[in-house]
Amino acid sequence: MTLSLRSFMRHEAVLGILLVLVLFVLAQQSDKFFTTANILNQGRLMTEIGLIALPMTFVIITGGIDLSVGSILGLCAILLGVFWQNLGLPLPAAMALAVCVGALAGLVNGLIITRFKVPPLIATLATLALYRGLAEGISQARSVRGYPEWFFVLGQGEVLGVPTQLWILIVFAIGAAAILGLTTFGRATYAVGANETAARFSGINVDRTKLLIYTASGLVSGIAAVIFVSRVSTTRSDMGTGVELDVITAVVLGGTSIFGGRGTIIGTVIGLILVQALKNGLALSGVKGDGTIVVIGVVLIFAILASNLFSRNGDG
């Protein structure tokens, strides 16, 4: 454990240095980059991805993947609108219900994976289509608009000068880090990913662990949906298309092994900030959108290569 812990630290150290380097270079390129207003604003833009990346870290540590998060986001967003506008529920109730649907969608993922032994990649690829199809069907492709002013506090307002949703992200990140690092559940998560059979024989309830993790993934996607709707003030069925890729990029960049058994929340958070800083900083220094995607791809490969190089030395 200590050895693997050291290799975690190593990847995060590499990533941390890379982040500082990137921030430094980008700050040189544009004087608008390292301003409080811009940094807080970026926090606003990355909250939805950041929130979903937290449970995704757990999912990937167990050796799984959840491709349906973007579709769950879309489905919950649409249902929030439908519950509120078409069924006439009070908005807080609609918000709560939408989040519950998210959890339910995650639970379904978990059940398919644990009960029917469907590989997570295939199970969530199927529900990616399923949930998006439901979102499109339920919405009849019409958007819901005209939410009351107080609702926008969540996505457009601020508390103590910091965007509201950034507080939520911080609380969730600390919570997730504590669960993963300090609790038996966290250790069970690593055990499941490192060696599922061994985990079963050690008396860990593997299915329950996975079920909880996939449910949490859906639940958090639901919360992200509510924040997203509040940020853009309208509901569309195509919301969150492709979010899963941004989320997985942040998690993998953060050092979580796609084969399971390794990863930390702090790594995910650094990965998230790195991607967001690159997107924003490059745009501010005049690089066009297509160029930015290329740079992010290169950084991702570089970070993984660098970390592999160091950890091989460490293990060797």
Next chain:
Amino acid sequence: MKTKTILMAAGLVLASSAAYAASWTGGDDLPTNPLACDATPGEVVAKPYDGGVPTNAPDRNGKKITVVDVPKLIGVGYFSATTKGQAEAAKELGNVDVKTDGPTKANIDEQITFIDNYVTSGVDGILFAANDPVAIAPVLKKALAAGINVVGYDANSTPDARQWFVNQAEFNGVAKSLVDNLAKEIGEDSAFAIVTSTFTTPNQARWIAEMAAYAAKCHPKLEFLETVEAQEDNVLSFNQATTLINKHGDKLKGIVGMTSVATPAAAEAVTQSGLCGKVAVVGLATPNAMKPYVEKDCVKSVVLWNPVDLGYAAIYVLRAAADGTLKPGDTSVKAGKLGELKVVNGSEILLGSPFVFDKSNIGQFDF
């Protein structure tokens, strides 16, 4: 594809409690204003200015301004044409520095992020073609609050989130042109289907709603089958059109393409199915994409405005707004070679009537 249809159907059943009353799918709920069945022009109703105003904008009169153009997506012929027009106008004016940057897919989340970053980087003007009229509003308002001149073209936002909108053609005018040409080609009591981008894309939804209203008024026997979504994606548009042909068989006499991607893809699908002359394709498209089909007599009429002129006008309008020569309450604006353009609908600038390309004139256009 099939599974998706089944899933959508399942969703529709679930949503049946929230049924909507629209007669044609893919339209919006806004009130419609169909034109007269003959060629009587629509009335221009005077309306007070309903656009926004930038807060504490610096005096930009005559000064060089940096402008960023964020279209729905980049890399498609249509928005390359608007970019070309913008560059042309910027060159004429000499004091506008314009660049186009935007998402590679028509995605509102990404479009918001692009605009947000440009607001932070401190440009003087923003041109946009919205992927969603409401979702784009907060970030545009933020731009106005930062003193940036904001002008839309092609696809509008809510009026108070921008100063002006360059309207390429009024919705009822395009709708009339499409439905009239369709009825002329397939006959009054035939059936047709529509290929659109997505049901929530503002322009397409508006046109479909206006087409439904105009058809009900002037061509009541036309039979509407369905509208399918194709996301302004080439392959998807072709597949959707092919599916329509296979699904409806002989009943289908016409396909209306609502985007510059869907129309040529539908024409290709009809050609490959060997149904030229049996299934008519009418729609919005750029002439270059349609030339092969028009020359082979597979497509008779293509409806559009000139996107190069649209981009050109957008730059002139933005420049006039930045200079303060175009103020709320004005009734027209000078736009270089296009002459005086009319202000309609409070804060919209009308480019002109839609243009119908056919075999006799399509060779004269290159965009």
